[in-house]
Structure formats: C-alpha cells, structure tokens
Amino acid sequence: MQDWLSAQAAAQPDRPALIADERVWTYAELESLAGCWAAFLSAQGLAAGRVVAALLPNRVEYVFLIHALARLGITLSPLNTRLTPHELGDQLQQVNAALLIACEETETAARRAAEPMGTRVLLAEAVAHQAERLPPTPPQELALTATQAILFTSGTSGRPKGARLSFGNHFWSATASAFRLGILPSDRWLCPLPLYHVGGLAIVLRSCLYGTAAILQEGFEPGRTLELIERHRASLVSLVPTMLHRMLGAHPEHSLPESIRLALLGGAATSPELMQTAEQRNLPAAVSYGLTEACSQVATLLAPASYRKPGSVGRPLVFTEVQIRDVEDRPAPPGVYGEIVVRGPTVMQGYHNDPQATVQALRAGWLHTGDIGYLDDEGDLWLVQRRSDLIVSGGENIYPAEVEAALKAHPAVAEACVVGLPSAEWGQQVAAAVVLRPDLSVTPDELLAFTRQRLAGYKQPRRLRLVASLPQTASGKIHRAAVVDLLAQSDHAD
C-alpha cells in the first residue's frame, strides 16, 4: 500500500501532523523531513532489511527517524533509555543493529553499549543537521508484511526478547482502535509515554494513518502534561495509571482540561479507586489491556462502562479474539480463571531470532500471554494477574528473574527472590529477599550499588532484606506469596 505519511501529505498537506516544543509540523513538512532523513540513512549504506536501533527520549527527531526507516524498509529497534549499557549491549547484539541513533543526553550510555559490539553511534542532532541539506528520498510502496519494529519485552527467562511487529500489525491495531475509541479529524493525541514502548510508538503510527496530530511530551511530569493538554487542545491522551494518579493528585481541585474526550489507560491494572476518582472528576477514562506482542490494545472498555465495571478491561477490539485457557490449553467457560490467549491481525510476527520462544508463545495462531484472567457473562475481559511473576511499576514491566539474576551475580549472594509489593502511586514496587553465602557478607546498600551497574533504575529493588532462608512451598519451590508477606512487613528498606 501507499506509504502512510506521503499519503497524508498528499491528502492533507497543511494539517498538523506533529506538535512538540511549541512547534507544529504539518504533514507536508513531516513528509519532507522524513525524506531527508531517509536520504541521509541511505547515504550511510543502509538498505531494506537492516535494523537501526534508537536510544532517544520523546523528541521530534525520533518521529523523523520512525518515518524515514519506514520509507526505506529498515526495521527500527527502539531501546529503553532507562537501561544500563550492559542491558543495551545485549539488545544491540540480539538485533545486530547496523547503527544506533542516540542524542546528547544518551550518548554516553549509547557509546558504552555500542562500542563493544562495533555498532556505529550517530547523534540525532547531527543527523538532523546533515539530513536537511539532502534532497529527500521519494516514498515507496509500504509492505504490510514488513517488520516495522523489534520491541524488547522481558520474558520469564529474564533475558529480554524482541517482539517483531509489522506495519500490518500497526495498521490493524490503529483501525480497530479507531472503531472502538472513535476518531475525529480534529483529534490531537498527547503522548507522554516513551516512544520505545509500544503504547507510545503506536500513537505516532496511528495518528499518521488517521491524518491526525500527535503531541510529544518528553518525560512525564503531571503539571507539564496538563499544560500541554491545555495549550494544544489535546483530545486524547494515553497514560499508565500511575500517571493519571499523579495528575489527579497534583491538581485535586480541578477537573482535567475540557478538550480531552478520552484518556486511554493501559500498561498496568487500573484500581477501582482511581476509576472512581476519574468519574468524580468527569474524566472520560477508557481502560485497556494490551501487550507488546499484540501491538498494544487487545481489549478496551470505554466510559461510562469503565466506571460501572471497575477492574474490567472490556471486550476485545474488533477482529481480535480472546479466549481463556485452562492448564491443558482448553477453552474455559465464562467466569473461570485461566490464561488469556489472543488471536488476530495485531499479533506479532514472532520473537526475533528466537524460534523456541516464538513457538512457545504462538501456538496455532494464538498468542499465549501468560496473563491470568476471565471473561464474564457479558463477554468482558477481567485481568486477574499479569504473567504470574511479572511486576508492573509505573507502567514499566519488570521480570523478577532478571533482577534475581543480577543479585545472584554478586559473589556473596546464594539465593534471591524478587516480588512486587503494592504501591498506591506506582501500582507495584520491586522488593527483594536475599540469602547470603555463609562465608561471605555484603550490606544491602553495597548489593544495590552492585545491581545498579547491571539494571535500569526502575528495575532496582526499592526494598531489600537479607534473610536466613527463603520460605518454601510443600513441593520445595520458593513460596513467593510468603516472600511478599515477609517483605511487606519489613522495615528494612534500602
């Protein structure tokens, strides 16, 4: 099909496409810049089929890069800016990135990660400067089967896996989302979510397909989000519940700006209390369940149903099917808990270079999410628990296995168990119980200083307790629920 950006540049050149830093780029301007960036990347010898990684905050250059890569048939691998060089290096290696685009703020981490791999690092500021002098590369046909991005998502193994999302995945996600949430030509979608998460990236691609405007926010700060909504008359905003909690908390006396016709909540469970507050403050909040492997939204419940059924995430989007499976992978009847499986045109192509994990996740076309939920009599989905061991803190997914591996890498640690403790603001917080080797010793602070080298800040335990032994189940496995109780009672915070 026709490249989305050039199609919009032809259909409505003067409409706003991108808003950031108090500037507006029209579709014609964005299209031209994407062409210049594509010309620059071509001149670096990059061609279709390669992978370019990005380590960038929510800057307009990120959007130029996304569209330039789409034009060239090059796959983007957006890296989480909160990762350590150690973690970044692993991901660069997995995707065999031809190039890493960083910026001044991320340059140090980028170079430390990329240099051992021999990956070239370019700064977005320099690319922008050089690209603008080049004649734009003209658009080409877009293949819906082409891989738009490889997005990393951790697995139970603890090693992040790259979910391959095609343009077709994005197309169907955008279309089904439009039919569920509605879309108006005047829409402006504020994106305070990082573009390296599928919830952020999807806003950029979706808005382009619709011909509406995306508003970028660099780093979340509740007052700034409210200011951006007001100033640019944003009609839609995607938030993780923590962000909404903080926004509502920051301005307890005000309702949100009236331009907002819908706040889309996702990335973590939304508490009934938060929904109640949203209702009291007249905020039309939609609650969604989604995951990277399904290109964001799987199910979404609009207000006022979202107030009436707090905790439910509603029905699957059109063309997406959801089933609940029992332990033997057979469909479970309504009301019965089981694993949530998803089928449809938004489901990823597979994990990059990981046929084993792909086969495990995609069985007979059904994505096995590992998340636990049930369908009620009305067909609405209820998410009971994210993948049993997953911790979701402030919208970021943290896999205990990964944090445990980092703790165990310290020579003094014999055993470690990492769990999520409830937190009103963050949803969950990372906590760890650690057993030391009899002959060695380390303080919690020393241990945290050690893991800080290996783990992104948001994965760091906020509470760490040294224990003589870990509680066990009858079958000899670590009793995680007992560890939660133990740590919840503990005062030994770091």
Place this chain on the structure above:
Amino acid sequence: MQDWLSAQAAAQPDRPALIADERVWTYAELESLAGCWAAFLSAQGLAAGRVVAALLPNRVEYVFLIHALARLGITLSPLNTRLTPHELGDQLQQVNAALLIACEETETAARRAAEPMGTRVLLAEAVAHQAERLPPTPPQELALTATQAILFTSGTSGRPKGARLSFGNHFWSATASAFRLGILPSDRWLCPLPLYHVGGLAIVLRSCLYGTAAILQEGFEPGRTLELIERHRASLVSLVPTMLHRMLGAHPEHSLPESIRLALLGGAATSPELMQTAEQRNLPAAVSYGLTEACSQVATLLAPASYRKPGSVGRPLVFTEVQIRDVEDRPAPPGVYGEIVVRGPTVMQGYHNDPQATVQALRAGWLHTGDIGYLDDEGDLWLVQRRSDLIVSGGENIYPAEVEAALKAHPAVAEACVVGLPSAEWGQQVAAAVVLRPDLSVTPDELLAFTRQRLAGYKQPRRLRLVASLPQTASGKIHRAAVVDLLAQSDHAD
C-alpha cells in the same frame, strides 16, 4: 479476514446495528438473522461464486440479505427499483442471476423481468418467514478479494455496465472515509439513499465495519428524514443535493436537528447557493465527489472549508490518488481542465463480463472517469462537468444515449438528442429534441407513452420538442449546447 458482522457481534453484541421502522436490531440480533438467511439461501442450492439480484426498497430484509450473501461468498446485484421490466431483464441477464429477491411492491416488475430469463423470484417477506426457523449458518472467513456486489452504472454506450466491487474496495472506502469524516462509537448514519446505489450500500457495510448503527429510510420525504434524524438522534446523513434542497426548503425557519454532526453530500454537483443556505442554517455539510466505480467517495471537503470554497469537492481521501489528464492522457498542471482519473484501493475490479469496457476504463491502474475537472493550487479538486453527456437529476445518473435509443426505437423518430436542462430543485432535468421521419407522425404525448414502457420514470424526458432538424457543429456533429439553448427557450413541455 474475519467476517465483519460476526466480528462486531463478538466485540459488541448489544450495540445497535440497524434501526428501521421504529425497531432496533443489535449486532447480536443482526448476526443471527444474517446466519438464518444464509441458511435459507444455502438450502436453495446457492453457493459461493453465484450472483443473487435484489429488487427491494430500503427495508431491513435488504440488510439481512446483504450480510447473508457476504457470509456465503455470493455476489449481490442490487437493481434499481425505478427501472422498467425491460431494463431489469437486461441486467438480470448480464449477471446471470441465480435468484431475484423482490418484495410485495416490486413483485410484478420482478416477475415480468425475471420470467423471460428463467430466473427464480422469491419474496423477501417469505424468505424472512422461513429463514427464522432455520439454524444459522456459521460465519466464515471473508476474502477481501471476493466480489461483494455488481452495481449497474450506465455508460456512454447507453447499455448499463455492472461495476464489480470487492469487499476490499468497501473496506478501504470505509477506512479512508472514517479518517476523513471521523467516526464515533455513538454514530448513527441515516440512509435515505437507496441501497441499490453505492452511496446507500456503502452506509450498511461501513457502519458494520465501524460497529456503529445504520438507520434506514424507505423512500425520501423531507419531513420524514427530519423526523428520523430527531427520533433516532442520527449523527450522520448521506444526501444528494436535491434532498438537502428539499429538506431546507420544507422547514425554512428551522435549523436541522442538532444531533447531526455531518451531512455528506454527493451524487451530483452542489450549488454554491445550497452551500450558502447550509452555512446560514448551521448545517455542517461535507461535499464529496464519487462514483460507483470507485466505491463511492473519491474526494470530500469538510465544513467550514466547504463553505469557503463552494464548488470544490476537496482533496482525495487518503490512499486514493487523483490526477487530471489532458486529451493525450498526460497529467495536466494545476488549474488546467482535463479528465479526472482515479487510482487506489477503492477502484472497482472491472465491469462484469465486459473486458473491452474494463480495459477502456482502467488504464495502467487508473480509472478514467470521463468527468471533467481540475486541481487548484491547494490540491483541491473541482468538478467542472460530469462525463460530458451525463445528466444528473435528483441524484440519479441518466445517460442521453440510453434515452435517445428509446426514442429512436419508435418507428416515427428519425433523430433524437437528449440533454439536461438546469433545475433548481433537481439539479438537471431531462429534455429531448426529436426529428420525425417525413412520412410518419407522432405527438409528444404518444412518444412519451412509448418510452415509458422502456425507461424508468426518472429517465423520461420532462420536456420534449419536435423539431425540423437538429443544430449541427461545423464538423457535422450534433451541437448539444445549441440543443440545450433551443429546449431551454421552448415552452413545449410534455
């Protein structure tokens, strides 16, 4: 892909899908009825690849039939209820219809048309009665490449040609239309256009894809249209300019009901005066240019731009390309008149069983519309003249060649020239100048009684003048413009 109706029945079973005769059918109900109708049609021995014709007004049974045929992979051929049995018979033969679905009001014409062809006629009332007792046929995968309908459109030859529209054509038309006009989950689209026209049929399919409601009106009557909008809180309505003219005329003191967020005008040129009235009455009117061969909309201009540029039809929908071609089929620069050509995913598969006409219309992927227009500096399309000889009266297309052939079939007629005269209410009215054979005579009334047997009422000349000879151009062709002048001055109306 998943069948649209069953996908919506799964995604939102309780939402309204269809409203007519003061009743509401939910998606679950519509899905079940479509399944029953499919079961009935299967039991008649019909299977994928066949064609079923329909001669029906805007009734709910028409919608059940549309979805039932989609489920079975059977192509619909919707026939214009205003045609004579003679005209209908020709179309039934062209599509080799396995069955003709009529109703009590159309039964006589249906039987007169179908019997000479040996085509079976069934009445919708009887089908509904029998189908409801059958277990529904379950949905199957929908192939976007399958032909959803064969819709007749007259050509310059005078013999109607069947444009083959696929589900993919409808899908892309619906999607691009949603992105241009916006779509809200609460939308209810009133359809006073006949379902046998692409503008009406598209509302049914589009609403289903969106998961919104379609409201059927049987036969246009301005007061009833206003009443339906008000009663069912319609947010969208598709109209031909004549309808809007009559609605605004019928209630000169009122503005239209407030629920309407957009009135989509198409099917004929909208006069600047009508747009001015719409603006004064606060009616958000969008003006579109479309044609059957492009599955309805090609370009659409939204208010307030439609008030600012009365006469323009705006930019092409996204993914649809429009060019203006000179007489040698080369692209013309902005501001230069030429033939409008259209390319994109909404362009028909071709004319049914007419490779010659198909090759002539579709050249290198570009649909040659025969319509004359130009693109302005802003890229907005202006329609200067419908296919040079086409008459558009009250939203119906009338091809002079067809009316001329009917007149010339009378033994006393030597020559005939049919043209459109301007009309404030109807856009244009059919008028004819006729030269008789020297030795024979016939009165205008006798001649009109003769053509009434062969031509639908809307194609009948409203003014007919017997003349000694037809004005000719220097090259000896009939000088149509001079005929228009001649008939416009004439008082010899029928």
